[in-house]
Amino acid sequence: MGRVTELGYIGFEVSDLAAWERFAVDLLGLVPGAREADRGLALRLDDRVHRMLLEQGPADDLAFIGFDCGSAASLDELRASLGAAGHTVVEGDAALAARRRVDRLAVTHDPAGNRVELYVGLACDAAPFAAPRLRSRFVTDAGGAGHAFLPTEDRAAMLGFYQAIGFRISDYIRQEVAPGMVVDAVFTHCNPRHHTLAFAALPSPKRIHHFMIEVADAVDVGQAHDRVQDAGVPLALSLGAHPNDRMFSFYAVTPSGFCLEFGAGGRLIED
Ligand code: FE2
Numbered sequence: 001m002g003r004v005t006e007l008g009y010i011g012f013e014v015s016d017l018a019a020w021e022r023f024a025v026d027l028l029g030l031v032p033g034a035r036e037a038d039r040g041l042a043l044r045l046d047d048r049v050h051r052m053l054l055e056q057g058p059a060d061d062l063a064f065i066g067f068d069c070g071s072a073a074s075l076d077e078l079r080a081s082l083g084a085a086g087h088t089v090v091e092g093d094a095a096l097a098a099r100r101r102v103d104r105l106a107v108t109h110d111p112a113g114n115r116v117e118l119y120v121g122l123a124c125d126a127a128p129f130a131a132p133r134l135r136s137r138f139v140t141d142a143g144g145a146g147h148a149f150l151p152t153e154d155r156a157a158m159l160g161f162y163q164a165i166g167f168r169i170s171d172y173i174r175q176e177v178a179p180g181m182v183v184d185a186v187f188t189h190c191n192p193r194h195h196t197l198a199f200a201a202l203p204s205p206k207r208i209h210h211f212m213i214e215v216a217d218a219v220d221v222g223q224a225h226d227r228v229q230d231a232g233v234p235l236a237l238s239l240g241a242h243p244n245d246r247m248f249s250f251y252a253v254t255p256s257g258f259c260l261e262f263g264a265g266g267r268l269i270e271d
Contacts, residue, residue: 004167006190006196010053011063028213038099046137061208064114066119135217143268144193149210151203155200211258213260235253236259246266249263
């Protein structure tokens, strides 16, 4: 049975691209990719052509999540099993594949309505990668671009969908975060990163609560934290560590209103 290997790229529709570029590039140290008319602002974390894609638009929200299927055979198996489970999966045309810089992709939607792109062959950039804002590097390796925390009205349906493409449960956090408000989240993995997707029944105006990007040195977390604070960007959570993945991180509010978590030291796990 096919199984996705990583969250390879994530796309956001943003109303203020210039503000996002200052936030992501100047403050957090993401690296702009080649500027091409068909792609919006492409941001790199490693040798790949992009790990985050920002497209101009009014939504200020998650636009799509791309998952690497590892092989064309695995992509075909995932298409078949999702189809058998009643999900509509459409082969992406050549124009879309070219825009995403992948060999091939198929498009479906999860039970919360998020656009999911199952792909193979995300291109590497001809330009060598360097992140001048960091003293270390972004951590992608076998763990992919990062992790996403997705609010949902139906956690069981979301879990079922993502289990069908290969995600497995890591653990849960159940905590009263405000009087009477209990967050009950399930964390899932598809590779050694402790979680790539987390789901919780949360009231949310956005499709995504946060996306997490990891660096290899906690000093880079501290320095990014200082730059964000100096720039007056609001923090949703100040520096701290989570009990399950042990990520040392902070959460900055992006120009689109959802959060970006920036951390180091995330735990790796096995099934
Ligand atoms: Fe997180």
